[in-house]
Amino acid sequence: MSTLLEVKNIKKHFPLKSENFFSREKPVLKAVDGVSFSIEAGETLGLVGESGCGKSTAGRVMLKLLEPTEGEVFFKGENITSFRGEQLRKLRKDMQIIFQDPYASLNPRKTIEQTITEPMKIFNIPKEERQKKLKRLLDVVGLSSYHKSRYPHEFSGGQRQRIGIARSLALEPELVICDEPVSALDVSIQAQVINLMEDLQDEFNLTYLFIAHDLSVVHHISDRVAVMYLGELVEIGEVAEVYQNPKHPYTQALLSAVPEVNPNQEKQRIILSGDLPSPANPPQGCKFHTRCPYAEEICRTQEPKLKKVSSDGQMASCHFVKEVVD
Numbered sequence: 001m002s003t004l005l006e007v008k009n010i011k012k013h014f015p016l017k018s019e020n021f022f023s024r025e026k027p028v029l030k031a032v033d034g035v036s037f038s039i040e041a042g043e044t045l046g047l048v049g050e051s052g053c054g055k056s057t058a059g060r061v062m063l064k065l066l067e068p069t070e071g072e073v074f075f076k077g078e079n080i081t082s083f084r085g086e087q088l089r090k091l092r093k094d095m096q097i098i099f100q101d102p103y104a105s106l107n108p109r110k111t112i113e114q115t116i117t118e119p120m121k122i123f124n125i126p127k128e129e130r131q132k133k134l135k136r137l138l139d140v141v142g143l144s145s146y147h148k149s150r151y152p153h154e155f156s157g158g159q160r161q162r163i164g165i166a167r168s169l170a171l172e173p174e175l176v177i178c179d180e181p182v183s184a185l186d187v188s189i190q191a192q193v194i195n196l197m198e199d200l201q202d203e204f205n206l207t208y209l210f211i212a213h214d215l216s217v218v219h220h221i222s223d224r225v226a227v228m229y230l231g232e233l234v235e236i237g238e239v240a241e242v243y244q245n246p247k248h249p250y251t252q253a254l255l256s257a258v259p260e261v262n263p264n265q266e267k268q269r270i271i272l273s274g275d276l277p278s279p280a281n282p283p284q285g286c287k288f289h290t291r292c293p294y295a296e297e298i299c300r301t302q303e304p305k306l307k308k309v310s311s312d313g314q315m316a317s318c319h320f321v322k323e324v325v326d
Helices: 054-063 086-092 112-120 127-140 146-148 156-168 187-204 217-221 238-244 248-258 297-301 321-325
Strands: 003-015 030-038 044-048 070-075 096-098 175-179 205-211 222-227 234-236
Touching: 003 054, 003 205, 030 054, 030 127, 030 175, 030 205, 054 096, 054 175, 054 205, 070 234, 096 156, 096 187, 096 205, 112 127, 112 146, 112 156, 127 156, 156 187, 175 248, 187 217, 187 321, 217 238, 222 238, 222 248, 234 238, 234 248
Parallel strands: 044 205, 044 222, 096 175, 175 205
Antiparallel strands: 003 030, 003 070, 222 234
């Protein structure tokens, strides 16, 4: 397998209004604060964490919808960080996104035909070919050709997300960033959409970055999983390894909250103390130390690095990995 996307130490800081007018240091919100990982062609990498940890921002930086404050993004071995204008326009064909809210991401004044074929028009695909592609895309996402003349408000939430998926595939991309694509849907519909996405991955040879906070969904669809906390990666590895043997205490706490299928099976819930710190003023040292049950003095002063913690390539950023595992 070859590396399709690689991000190196990407940061995205948003400026905040300073209360002290004369201060030289301008306050910033550190939404993403030094994230590095790669995605292999054909795989699905799940990116999980609490709301506000920077998952969606990281995804938008990778797509060049947001400019990184620092760091580099490589697509198929090429550094795309400085891409502008025509270079960026051509790149859009290979990288697409499925948004969280299917209704907000569709133009209410455009029919489904106009929505799906608009990207094809931009890339000068002939009208006859556009119609063929439209018919096929509607078919593969489970909609009929008579739906093409309807507007978004005439569809259910699940159908609207299928339209969003069809639009993302209009230009036959290689990478699709799925930004919580099922979180706004009914649980019964979620399973249908996830199964559809798995089928489409095989049919169109897609690579997914699947952003979510539902660990059950991520477990089902992902090959590898990366866990974020306050803008940083705290653990990454094969999905089976991370779910069965989580090495970071934050990952352990997240997984302890996942409901068991068997109601008679007892599970020890890990309750984290304290509130989630503000990304505008993150703690010194390990960002998780304010809520970690294993925290020592070193955690308050030294920031742990992401390091290999198993023979399978699993990585975690914790000073006390052995103590946590034992």
